Amino acid sequence: MRGELPSHAQVVIIGGGIVGCSTAYHLVELGWKDVVLLERKRISSGTSWAAAGLLGQLWSTSPLTRLAKYGADLYAGLEAKTGQPTGYKRHGSIRVARTQARRSEYMRALGMARAFGIRMEEISLEEARRLFPVMETKDLTGAWFQPDDGVTNPEDTTQALAKGARMGGGTIIENVKVLDIDVRNGAVTGVKTDRGEIRCEYVVNCAGMWSRKIGKMVGVPIPLVAAEHMHMTTEPMEGVYKEMPYLRDMDGYIYIKEEMGGLLMGGFEPMAKTWGVRNIPDDFEYTRLEEDWDQMELFIENTIIRVPAFAEAGVTSLTTVPESFTPDTSYLLGEAPGVRNFFVACGMNSVGITSAGGAGMALATWMVNGYPEEDLWPVDVRRYHPWQNNLKYIEERVHVESVGNLYSDHFPYKQPSSSRNVLKTPIHDRLKKMGACFGVVSGWERANWFAPEGVEPKYEYSWGRQNWFGYSAQEHMNIRENVGVYDLTSMGKFLMQGKDAEKVLQMICANNVAVPAGRVVYTQLLNERGGIEADLTVTRMDEEKFFIVTAGATTTRDFDWIKKHIPEDAHAVLTDVTWSYVMLGVMGPRARDLLNKITDADLSNEAFPFATAREIYAGYATAFAIRMSFVGELGWELYIPTPFAQGVFDELMAAGEEFGVKLCGLHAVDSLRLEKGYRHWGSDITPDDTPFEAGLGFAVKLDKAEEFIGKSALVRQKEEGIRKKLVIFTIDDPDPLIYHDEPVYRNGEIVGENTHGSYAHVSGHSIGMVYLGKEDGITDDWIMEGSYEIEVENKRYPITIHLKAPYDPEGKSIKA
Missing domain, CATH: 3.30.9.10 (D-Amino Acid Oxidase, subunit A, domain 2)
Incomplete structure (x- = not known):
């Protein structure tokens, strides 16, 4: 079916496989009729036709499981709705x-x-x-x-979705090849094909194994190969x-x-x-x-x-x-970074039939509403950095392990073995010589734990206490009782500069960033519903210059989110300076003593109180020192210009011998922050959770003069009261370990799941967080009246709920 090529469409979808057809189907279901799908050959003729058609519903996260369940239910009713047989059977x-x-x-x-x-x-x-x-x-x-x-016939199901899209007013044109995509003023404006041009407001890349090529047309990385x-x-x-x-x-x-x-x-x-x-x-x-x-x-x-x-x-x-695979074996979904209205749904890792129904619905909802209705971070296309579009990187990972990872043991903390040592910090080799065992986050090599002399720094995976557990516990306790140093250079670092920088940040930050130079503000960036889009710190360096620090995994996402919310007429420029600085955390009761050995700066509480920042001399270098802590102890984050990093590190370690300084890995940082009740975006807090629900209301300033994004939703929630609340829990039995999504019971009924788990080494128990909900309003009294358990490997264990952090709930340590 060739069809006439229109001169204009609201949406152009590239790719007529099951994902593209599902996206078209759902867009017309939501009322967007001016939808055109372009297929280079015939519908389903790329890879969808040859799939096995298995429909599994249980996935690694709650949002992806909901999408898979939605897809199965959609396919069950598709034949009745469209008249096109699908071969759907639910036999388990x-x-x-x-x-x-x-x-x-x-x-x-x-x-x-x-x-x-x-x-x-x-x-x-x-x-x-x-x-x-x-x-x-x-x-x-x-x-x-x-x-x-269940199972379904892949080609018939694809045809049913295509028929449903046509029935709803969509147009599907086969045998047309996309040659290029027009972008003007940072947004897509049209598609060029071998049969002419179509002007449009949105483009959706559902081109399967051709998607990387389509992405290059607009300069967007789509890391996949077949x-x-x-x-x-x-x-x-x-x-x-x-x-x-x-x-x-x-x-x-x-x-x-x-x-x-x-x-x-x-x-x-x-x-x-x-x-x-x-x-x-x-x-x-x-x-x-x-x-x-x-x-x-x-x-x-x-x-x-x-x-x-x-x-x-x-x-x-x-x-x-051939089927397309991504480096981390999760598909790619959402609005691509850097280009407005260019959406992506591809890289399905051989689970396209299972995922297409929910992925098409989620993407269509995102486009129509202007935001996703639920947390989609595990598959968000913005989880990758541009350099990860390198073919050598992708091909090696897919060849060696992406495909195999679908069915290999899914151990906790499992690290990839391929495409490694690509993005290393300047002190990587020093850490390696000191026994570091590295893991990877967003391509960054990060020291997760340190092996003592004579022990090979290599993971031995299991579902129980892995070989590094005891070593990480020592790192944890050394920060609690003495002083430790960790490398978190992977943290995203941005500069916001210009005469309107404060005005823009006041609009996107829930907290008040109109503070004197040298002050650090912990804040969330919210969506219109009050949900948390980012969790970061903003430090005022001078009147027109702000330093923003966020998580390494969300660097691309957060940079894109902030940049897209800078008004066109604002005199404010956002620059990613992540690679310009090494970040060393110096944390613990003796952090001040250690730093006093390498700086002449006054680090006393009077001169350098908590939540302040200034430039200090550190060894031969000038470092930007921020007195904040993600581990709940006295400490400073040192942001050191990259060429000076090795020298400062060497000075720290030499001076630290007097104090018994110990290097600390990221596993210990995670257990330390959980013990202190600090939240982590993507697990404990997401776009579906508000600061009031997450216990972060202290970082919201409803009384500041500026109207910030999400304020009206939070005002409404404050008036009506919250219906769910994030609480901390510890397992009474010291033996079981938890990781994520273990069910939590209240009075014998499931009320939620663990957001993320680790081990609280001070008390000697596993620790996690859970959202507890009550439709008519939740109170602390109701929470504490319940009897709670958590299920681990089909066995329930009593847990103790904490309304405040189990460790140092008053925050005395960080202000010591």
Whole structure:
């Protein structure tokens, strides 16, 4: 279907796979009729047609699980709505474990399922064989059944979404190639094709494995490449039946489902084959790649272990197709940084069929409302830095582990092994010599813990106490009792400058930043609903210059958010200076004593009180010193010009020998901040949570003269009262460890899930946070009246709720 190319459209969607069709479907459902979808060949002819069509609902976070559940429900009613058959069936799924480690993973997943409202239960191996009669179970450590999972026909479902989009007024044009995208004044204005131009207000990049190329047209990084994915089908087999649930054996890297009375088997191998990295043929359409039986050997061997009859089954086909993968195996969604109204939904990591329904809905809602209705940070396209669009970086990661990570053990704190040592701080090699074991956040190499002499700084993963637990505890306690130094150069650092800098910041900050030079302000940036878009500090350097510090993981996102909220006529310039400064934290009761050895500045409380900042001499360098703390102790953050960093570090460590200074890793920083009750954006606070709900009302100044974004929502909430509140808890039993999303019970009923967990080494208990909710208004009395438990690996443990931080609730240490 060629169709006439219109001269104008409100929205142009590039890509007619299931994600593009879902986005078009949902846009017209929400009332945007002037929607045009452009497909280079035919609908579903890229990679959607060849997918296995598995619909799993349980994902790693609550928002993504809700999107997956939405998609499954959408597909269930699509045929009735459009008249287009989809092949949707909800016969459930079985997941099995071969090892104790995998069993622990699934027992924790069982708790997450309860927290997220997903039906899941552990079943006996006998019941597993009854549901999947051809399965061998003697080597398994457990089996779990999810009755609401299902399967669908990928191409038919894509066509149903396309038909629904047309029925709602959308236009779909096939056999048209996008050549370029026009951008003016920082916003998209049109699309150039081989059949003419379309002027538009929005462009949506749903081009699958072509998306990186589309992104380059507007200068936006879309870090993905394609990798080969294979599945094969057999002739009908005895014992296989139509309503059979599909099976995941992740320890064997395989999935298996019923197909025409036989089996369809595919998998995700530890070492994948990338494809088309530098060029995808122009004639690619319903294209099958060359069969590679050597690459299939691992899957076949493991399928024979799980289904012995597979060894004698007749093979009817082997399908090999490319699918796009991202470096962290999460898809890319949202408005791209730096260009207004250029949206992205791609990089689906072989779960496009499962994810497309919810992803299309979420993106369409974002476009129509001007904001996402729920936290989408795990898949936000702004989680990447521009340099991570480097093909060498992406291809190596996808080849070595992105594909395999789908089915590998999902241990806590697991670090990638590929594309490493790319972005290092100037003191990286010094930390390495001192025993640092590095992890990665947003490409930054960061010291997570330090091994003592004679111990290899290498993770030994498990679901219990990993090998670094005791070493990190020592780092934690050294900051509590003495003095420690950590490297947080990865923190995002911006300068806001100009005669309107204060005016702009007053508009976007909930706190009052109209303070004297040298004052530091902790604040949140809010959306119109009062939700927290960023959590950061703003330091006034002089009348027209402000220094902004935010988390390393959110640097791209926060810079983009601030820049897009600077009015066009404002004399205010935002500059990212992250790489210009190294940040060293010097923290602990003896931090002042240590710093006095390398500076002549007066660091007394009278001369340098908490929440102040000034330039000081540190060794031979001039450093910008900020007296703040993310670990709840006396301390300073030293922002050192990059060329001077090694010298200052060496001076600190030499002077610190007198005090028993210890290097501190980021695992300890995390446990320290949780013990002190400090929030972390993306886990404890999100765009769905307000400062009042998160216990951050002290950082909101409703009485400041300027009208800031989100103020009216907070005024309304203050008048009406909050319905949920973030509280801290500790587990009474010192043994269990928690990570995230474990269900929390109040009086025997689930009331929330742990936002993020660590270990409070001062008290010797696991610690976390949870939002407690009550529809008619929540009070501290109601909270403390309840009896609480947390579920860890299918066992409940009593917990103690804390309305204030368990450690130093009055904040005396940081002001010492």
